[in-house]
Amino acid sequence: MTESVRIIIAGGGTGGHLFPALNIAGALKEKYNAQITFIGTRYGIESRIVPAKGYHLVLIPVRGFQRTISLQNILFPFRLWKSVRMCRKTLRTFKPHLVIGTGGYVMGPVIKAARKLSIPYILQEQNSYPGVTTRWLAQGAEIIFTTYEEAEKYLKGAKKIIVSGNPVNVHQTVPDKKTEQKFSELKPDLKIILVFGGSQGSVNINRAVLNMVLENALPEGYQMLWQTGYRDFDEIKSRFKKAERTVPVSVTPFIEHMEQVYPKTEFAICRAGAMTISELIKFRLPAIFIPLKSAAANHQYKNALEIQKINGGVLLDDDENLSANLNREIKRWAGDQKLLKTMADNLKKMDRGNALEIIINEISKLLENDIDFPKLNKKAYDRTEFVG
16 A cells, blocks of 8 residues: 555444453554554443544544433434444545444444445454444444454344454553552552443442452452542542551552553453453453343343353342452452463463454555545544534
């Protein structure tokens, strides 16, 4: 390809959709020095993280369809129509060689606009049960990259499906100061339990862990690094100030560079999103999984069940007994190095290899077709742009 590679990426709302997109973007930037534009919404975590990474971000007004009667659903058709128009304008201006979708409702209008303009697109699906947007857009995609073979039966009309695994970032060359600061609040001679409820946090996990910490119920020799999510952070921080604690606990609303955290952790307590599962497998980190009950088609429960079957972790129900069950499991795991090593070895068996390399190699094959688009409009952009 003689001209600069231009890529549009759509995927966000949660970290499970955004971080695969960022990992793919980083690899394309490194290989091609590609010009990359993200399309997202102001409501997802992409509105904060993408500009901070130095990428141009276009914000569109689309929002997800609610499962209950609401004003948002009444406005949904208008927002979708407006978002498609905005995406078509962005695609006409930027003239991408390829559009990449990594899931979430924001992907819908972007790929719909790409179809209208006959721009090739690929999809990357993280879960065993593909999201509704991915299923809707499967027919017409050049390639769909999946993590689980089971996903294929839901992707009707797909041209090509490759079971690649999730693109996990395992190398972080520049130490992240915020992450290092969190570790500085902990003691070097104590083992670390990592707690996180997904990119947005979990009220129920936070409540169960808070009870344990306030009662100083962590096993001897252990401390905790706890990502609460932004919603609960202030309240938990306030509760900490009023309580007497004997166990070191470092609390943060969000950890961006998890790849710096996993290697220093003994085990994790977390939800069971697909990206989380992939990262834990890659870093051989056993976990106590508490699946989100409201996840589509109960896919988090299914994800965690697969890990439990091979004895790489355990699954706890998110119910009224969560605090007691979590306390019991932590005490069972603490100090049992044989158990943790067995689990780590079992996770290693599930590693599919370098998913990111597989995805980038396939994208390279598409780009080598040298799709003919006019030269990029050189108009200067701000880091973040809201059209309309």
